[in-house]
Amino acid sequence: MSSDVHYTLHHPKWYRRRVSVWWWLQKRSYAQFVLRELTSVFVAFFAVVSLWQLHALGEGPEAYAHFMARLKSPLFLALHGVTFLFVLFHSITWFNLAPTAIVVRLRGKRVPDFVIAGMNYLVWLVASAAVAWLLLRG
Amino acid sequence: MTGGKSPFLWTLFSAGGTVAALLFPIHLFLTGLAFPLGWLDAPSHESLQDLVRHPLARLYLFVLISLPLFHWAHRFRYTLYDGLSLKHLAPLIVVVCYGGALLGTAMVVYTLWNLP
Incomplete structure (x- = not known):
């Protein structure tokens, strides 16, 4: 060759x-x-x-x-x-997707999606109130 | 999608997304809209300086700014790949995105370190 x-x-x-x-x-x-x-x-x-x-x-x-x-x-x-x-759109889509990312089981039962999403919204509310309080108190 | 292969980068993406989701709306509403428009009274320079004197406040500000930058880096990388079909520019995009987040983080650390 x-x-x-x-x-x-x-x-x-x-x-x-x-x-x-x-x-x-x-x-x-x-x-x-x-x-x-x-x-x-x-x-x-x-x-x-x-x-x-x-x-x-x-x-x-x-x-x-x-x-x-x-x-x-x-x-x-x-x-x-x-x-x-x-x-805001980010926050809402993030919290609504959270149940898909976090699966929590209590006594062998899966915690329903709305509970997980609801917890996220609750933490959001508390965190926002805390920030507002820190920045707005006289 | 924003899946990604590295669990480390994904964790940063996820943590940053959570920080931004929980804290950005209130900060943005107050600083970007309510204070400039006069709806609410903005805190004075003096009171803010007192606030950031506390180490926990500095840690908070570090987390508040740095982690969402990594969230952006990761998500924007895949936005460019899929949305604009730029997968062939992958190395450049990776450098710009994560490099940008690293640069921002370095600037946050520098600024916080030099605060009086």
């Missing part, structure tokens, strides 16, 4: 339908799924705003007042309004 035998770099092409970037608009449940996945962007946005707030707090009263004034701009109010809706 001669030494210059080589394999051609042929690769068979599979048949693949191109999926449109907008595939998720075809069905309500798809859209809901994608909106839920997009909540993470808004979660990250508020985490960054909080980091910025913390930084301003450390810089002193003037920098902090400047930060608080920035939040009053229409741009930030609009952004925070939209972000609030997405974050």
